[in-house]
Every structure is written in C-alpha cells, then in structure tokens.
Amino acid sequence: MKKELKLMKGNEAIGEAAIRAGADAYFGYPITPQSEILEYLMAEKPHERTGMVVLQAESEVAAINMVYGGAACGRKIITSSSSPGISLKQEGLSYIAGSELPCLVVNVVRGGPGLGTIQPSQSDYFQACKGGGHGDYRLIVLAPSSVQEMYDFVKLGFDLAFKYRNPAMILTDGALGQMMEKVWLEEQQPRMNEFPEWATTGKKPGKERTVVTSLDLDSAMQEKFNQKLQEKYRELEAKEVRYEAIDCDDAEYLLVAYGTSSRICQKSVQLAREKGIKLGLLRPITLYPFPKKEIGEMCGRLKGILSVEMSAGQMVEDVRLSVDGKVKVDHFGRMGGIIPSAEEIVNALEQKIIGG
Amino acid sequence: MSQQTENNDIVKEENLVFKKTNVLLDKVMHYCPGCGHGTAHRLIAEVIEEMDIQSECIGITPVGCSVLMYNYLDIDMQEAAHGRAPALATAIKRLQPEKFVFTYQGDGDLAAIGTAETIHAANRGENFTIFFINNGIYGMTGGQMAPTTLPNMKSSTSPYGRDVKMMGNPLKMTELVAQLPGSYYVTRQAVHTPAAVRKAKKAIRKAIENQKLEKGLSLVEIVSNCNSGWKMTPLQSNKWMEENMFPFYELGDLKVDGGMAK
Ligand SMILES: Cc1ncc(C[n+]2csc(CCOP(=O)(O)OP(=O)(O)O)c2C)c(N)n1
Numbered sequence: 001m002k003k004e005l006k007l008m009k010g011n012e013a014i015g016e017a018a019i020r021a022g023a024d025a026y027f028g029y030p031i032t033p034q035s036e037i038l039e040y041l042m043a044e045k046p047h048e049r050t051g052m053v054v055l056q057a058e059s060e061v062a063a064i065n066m067v068y069g070g071a072a073c074g075r076k077i078i079t080s081s082s083s084p085g086i087s088l089k090q091e092g093l094s095y096i097a098g099s100e101l102p103c104l105v106v107n108v109v110r111g112g113p114g115l116g117t118i119q120p121s122q123s124d125y126f127q128a129c130k131g132g133g134h135g136d137y138r139l140i141v142l143a144p145s146s147v148q149e150m151y152d153f154v155k156l157g158f159d160l161a162f163k164y165r166n167p168a169m170i171l172t173d174g175a176l177g178q179m180m181e182k183v184w185l186e187e188q189q190p191r192m193n194e195f196p197e198w199a200t201t202g203k204k205p206g207k208e209r210t211v212v213t214s215l216d217l218d219s220a221m222q223e224k225f226n227q228k229l230q231e232k233y234r235e236l237e238a239k240e241v242r243y244e245a246i247d248c249d250d251a252e253y254l255l256v257a258y259g260t261s262s263r264i265c266q267k268s269v270q271l272a273r274e275k276g277i278k279l280g281l282l283r284p285i286t287l288y289p290f291p292k293k294e295i296g297e298m299c300g301r302l303k304g305i306l307s308v309e310m311s312a313g314q315m316v317e318d319v320r321l322s323v324d325g326k327v328k329v330d331h332f333g334r335m336g337g338i339i340p341s342a343e344e345i346v347n348a349l350e351q352k353i354i355g356g
Numbered sequence: 357m358s359q360q361t362e363n364n365d366i367v368k369e370e371n372l373v374f375k376k377t378n379v380l381l382d383k384v385m386h387y388c389p390g391c392g393h394g395t396a397h398r399l400i401a402e403v404i405e406e407m408d409i410q411s412e413c414i415g416i417t418p419v420g421c422s423v424l425m426y427n428y429l430d431i432d433m434q435e436a437a438h439g440r441a442p443a444l445a446t447a448i449k450r451l452q453p454e455k456f457v458f459t460y461q462g463d464g465d466l467a468a469i470g471t472a473e474t475i476h477a478a479n480r481g482e483n484f485t486i487f488f489i490n491n492g493i494y495g496m497t498g499g500q501m502a503p504t505t506l507p508n509m510k511s512s513t514s515p516y517g518r519d520v521k522m523m524g525n526p527l528k529m530t531e532l533v534a535q536l537p538g539s540y541y542v543t544r545q546a547v548h549t550p551a552a553v554r555k556a557k558k559a560i561r562k563a564i565e566n567q568k569l570e571k572g573l574s575l576v577e578i579v580s581n582c583n584s585g586w587k588m589t590p591l592q593s594n595k596w597m598e599e600n601m602f603p604f605y606e607l608g609d610l611k612v613d614g615g616m617a618k
C-alpha cells in the first residue's frame with residue numbers, strides 16, 4: 001500500500017527507505033556524492049522514530065566491520081559509500097559473504113581510478129559484479145534508474161540479502177544520488193523482534209552455541225563450503241534475474257544500459273526510431289545475476305548490440321558472454337564523470353554497429 | 357585397581373580444590389605448551405560462569421593465535437577480520453545493549469592493523485570489554501616484529517634486534533587508551549604465576565561487570581609470553597618476560613572507575 005508522495009534526492013530516498021524498511025542500523029563514513037544519506041539519517045533521528053542505530057564510523061573499514069558485527073546479530077544493517085570508500089570495504093564484504101550474512105551496501109559511484117572525480121560514473125561494475133574482495137563470492141547487485149527505484153531497492157535488497165544470506169549492493173551513481181524526483185513512500189515497516197537461529201544473540205540454555213566465522217583450516221571442508229556458496233549463486237541466477245525491456249519486440253538493434261545511462265538510452269531509442277532505425281533498450285535491473293539468458297534468447301533476431309556505460313566498457317563483457325558470438329557487440333561510453341548525450345549514443349550505434 | 361578405588365574415595369565434592377568451568381569446552385587447545393593464551397581463556401570462562409552470564413555473552417575473536425578461541429568457549433562468538441574486533445563489538449553492543457560483549461585481541465591485531473578501531477571505540481566510550489594479550493610478537497604468522505616488540509628484541513623481521521631508529525618504537529596502546537575520556541577501566545596484568553592469575557581474574561571480572569554501569573570501555577591488557585616465537589623454553593620465557601617486558605609494560609591499574617590511577 002503506497003501512501004505518501006514526496007520530492008526527494010536519490011540519497012535522501014535511500015535514507016528514508018532504510019528507516020521505513022525497518023533497518024536496525026546504518027554505519028557509514030562521509031564521502032561525496034553520497035554524504036546526504038548519513039546527513040539525512042542523522043537529521044531524521046531514527047533512534048526516536050524506530051530505534052534504529054545510526055553511527056558515523058572512523059573509516060569505511062570500521063563501518064563495514066560494524067556491518068559485519070551487526071549482521072551476525074541477525075539484524076538488518078545498511079551502509080553506504082562511494083567508490084574509494086567501497087574499495088576499502090572489500091575485505092569486510094568478503095568476510096560477510098564468507099560467513100553467509102545478509103546486509104545492504106549502497107555504492108553511489110564516482111569516477112576513478114584513485115581519488116578520481118566526484119562526478120557520476122559507472123566504472124565500479126567489475127568490482128561490484130565480479131567479486132571485488134578476495135575469494136569466490138558474489139554480491140547481489142541492484143541497479144536503480146530513478147529515485148523511486150533508489151527507494152524501492154532498499155527493501156528489495158534487504159529481502160534478497162536475507163533470503164539468500166548474502167550481501168546485496170545497490171550500484172548507483174552520483175547523478176541518481178543527487179537528482180530530485182517524486183517518490184511514493186511506503187508505510188513504516190516494524191523492526192524485527194525475532195532473529196534467525198544463526199544469529200549471535202547469546203547461547204540459549206540447552207542449545208548449541210552460535211559461531212560466526214569464515215575460517216576453515218580443513219581444505220576439504222572449505223571446498224565443501226565453497227561448493228555450497230556456488231549452489232546459492234546458481235539458484236540466484238535461475239530465480240532472481242530482473243530487467244526491463246523497452247521497445248524490444250520489433251527491435252533490430254539493441255542498447256544494453258543500466259542506471260543513469262539507461263535513462264539517456266531511452267531518449268536515444270526515440271531519436272533512432274524517428275530516423276527509422278528499429279532500436280530497443282534492455283535495462284538490467286539485477287547486474288548480478290545478469291540477464292544473460294534473456295539477452296541470449298533475444299540476440300537471434302538482432303543485427304547488433306551496443307552496450308552503453310559510463311566506463312571504458314565493463315558490462316559489455318557480460319553482454320558478449322550472453323550472446324556468445326552470435327551477434328556483433330560493441331561498447332560506447334564516456335568516462336571521468338561525463339554523461340553521454342542521447343545523440344552521441346545514436347551516432348555511436350550508427351558508426352560502430354550499423355555502419356561497422 | 358585398588359589405586360583406582362582409593363582415588364574414587366578421594367574424589368568427593370568436599371575435597372575438590374579445582375574444577376574446570378563448564379564454559380570451557382572439553383577440547384584440546386592448539387596453543388604451544390607454556391603459552392599464556394590458554395590461561396587467559398580459562399579465566400574469562402570462569403568469570404562468565406561465576407557471573408552466570410553464559411547465555412548473555414557474545415565474544416569476538418581476532419586474527420592471530422587466538423582466532424580459534426571460539427572452539428574453546430561455550431558461548432556465542434564471532435570471528436573478526438584482522439584488527440577489526442572493536443568495530444564488530446561496537447555494533448553488537450549497540451544493537452544488544454543488554455548483552456555482555458568482549459573482544460579478545462593480540463598486540464598485532466589491536467595495536468598495529470587495528471589501531472584506529474581500538475582508539476575510536478575507546479574514544480566513543482563504547483560499553484564493551486577488550487582483552488588484549490601482549491606477547492610482544494606476531495605469534496601466529498611465525499614470530500615477526502609486533503608494534504609491541506621491545507627495543508633490541510629479536511624477531512624474524514628484526515633478526516638483529518629492533519633498531520628503533522629504523523623500525524620505530526614500541527607502542528604502549530594501553531597507556532594511550534587510558535588517556536581517552538571514553539575509557540572507564542584500564543589495567544595491565546599477567547598470568548604467569550598463581551598470584552598474577554588471581555589478580556588478573558579479578559580485573560577480568562571487574563572489566564565485564566563494568567558493562568552494567570554503562571560508563572565506557574574497559575580494557576585488560578595481559579602481558580604474556582610467546583616461548584616459541586621468542587625461541588625459549590616456557591620457564592625461560594617467563595623469566596625473560598619478568599626481566600624485560602614488565603619494566604617496559606608496567607603491571608597494575610592505569611585507570612579505575614574513570615579516574616587515572618597514577
Ligand atoms: C588483513 C590481514 N593481514 C595480515 C594477516 C596475517 N596475520 C595473521 S595473524 C597476524 C599477526 C597476529 O599477531 P598478534 O595480533 O600479535 O597475535 P598472536 O598471534 O601473537 O596471538 C597476521 C599479521 C591477516 N590474516 N589479515
């Protein structure tokens with residue numbers, strides 16, 4: 001039941017969504033372009049609204065390890081940062097995945113490498129979707145393309161994280177974090193008052209104690225655990241793929257784009273169709289699991305695919321794997337915080353795919 | 357056989373002078389014979405039993421020799437990333453303030469890689485307990501120099517002795533923590549003699565009981581030996597510890613009930 005309509009920044013929507021989803025804690029450290037999440041939460045006094053804990057940590061390393069501690073208690077924990085800070089969180093994320101704990105991480109991506117720029121970018125796709133930290137693990141990666149989805153994916157992210165006992169990430173960027181749009185807010189969800197049996201809530205008399213660890217010095221056991229993780233990822237790939245197909249039914253050419261670039265691509269589809277080019281757009285909503293099968297099935301009727309990203313070309317590798325050589329795939333992107341224009345994208349399509 | 361019968365006659369409740377606490381599981385510890393970790397574990401377990409808080413405790417193990425402490429204590433435990441135990445404990449205690457939360461950390465864990473987490477948890481006045489085992493060396497990884505390694509002390513990465521000009525000075529984290537307004541009880545103990553064990557146990561109990569007061573962080577440093585890392589017999593290592601570690605890491609209370617002791 002949707003209740004209130006509000007004009008909000010993407011970052012604020014994340015903060016409000018966390019409170020309303022019944023999150024138990026947020027731990028974070030300031031970094032542009034996402035500091036409004038922590039600022040919004042502090043201003044909202046969530047300890048008074050729901051009893052939610054909000055704490056500014058001494059670093060992103062501390063913040064993600066607070067998340068690790070809180071997640072082990074069976075609580076709903078969220079953290080957010082932007083690219084350099086997310087790099088610092090990788091060891092912690094690996095521990096969380098390796099201990100099979102749920103949590104939600106928001107990456108409001110800025111351009112890199114290094115300190116880079118505070119302008120929006122999509123150059124953290126590899127880090128988000130291919131592991132990021134050490135070891136064979138995956139994050140569930142959600143890519144919103146509107147402020148409404150920034151809001152909605154907080155609840156979705158928590159639900160998936162708890163269902164699969166795996167960290168989930170909202171991979172967004174500075175443009176979506178900073179833009180204002182209207183958002184339908186859902187009713188306040190109560191915080192949990194019962195906790196899963198795997199949570200460290202104190203050893204119950206007569207029951208086994210709970211130990212949360214990612215360590216197993218016995219290689220055979222460690223391999224077995226890894227196999228179990230892989231089974232979980234296969235299940236995610238089978239059941240949780242989400243995407244949006246726009247003008248794809250009669251399409252001869254396809255753009256694949258997520259988040260901010262998918263918004264520009266919608267305009268490119270319009271412009272191309274005005275020129276008589278039958279262009280469609282596939283927008284992955286889950287970047288992991290990637291809509292591999294869906295793109296693979298579609299590519300039989302396509303003449304070419306252009307992957308559009310604000311990066312040097314990262315998702316394009318997954319698009320290529322999806323079509324398995326059956327159709328031409330190329331990449332177009334801008335870097336360093338530059339958002340491509342709709343016209344640029346149509347030009348690139350004509351040059352790289354149609355003309356090429 | 358007759359010997360057995362005789363023993364059974366003696367093993368009576370009223371004759372018992374020592375009984376292993378139930379909070380300690382029946383498992384062979386992996387520690388080197390002579391190491392202080394086992395004694396420190398036992399004291400914490402005994403205090404948990406005596407306070408009757410087994411079902412209310414959550415302990416955090418570090419990365420270091422004591423990483424497997426969760427195999428020995430019959431309480432809920434979580435294994436942290438190297439140095440980050442105070443960050444985990446911060447969240448756990450804030451989410452479950454009615455529980456007793458402690459970290460157990462080595463000197464590399466607490467005073468090198470985890471310096472920021474230790475200082476900031478203390479400075480925020482987090483209401484949990486830190487047990488800090490200072491053996492002056494990285495035990496688990498094979499005897500490398502620790503932030504606490506004494507000047508001129510040999511380790512595998514200071515094979516000619518710690519040259520403070522080149523390698524820096526040993527760090528007294530406990531003194532640093534005592535300076536911070538958020539710490540409430542800070543003490544330095546040892547577990548190498550029966551007298552020291554008795555004192556250490558009192559300190560451990562006080563450090564856990566303090567959580568009921570909600571007055572801030574309690575930290576118990578235990579200066580300990582690492583006979584294999586120091587390349588000594590257990591007896592030699594205890595003597596060496598008394599002669600070299602104690603003059604530098606002076607035993608006793610640094611801060612009691614929020615006030616500086618010295
Ligand atoms: C991020 C990271 N860096 C390094 C290590 C390797 N490592 C494991 S234990 C350890 C040192 C532990 O020494 P200390 O904290 O003094 O504890 P002790 O083993 O002496 O009890 C190191 C460096 C690691 N596991 N993780």
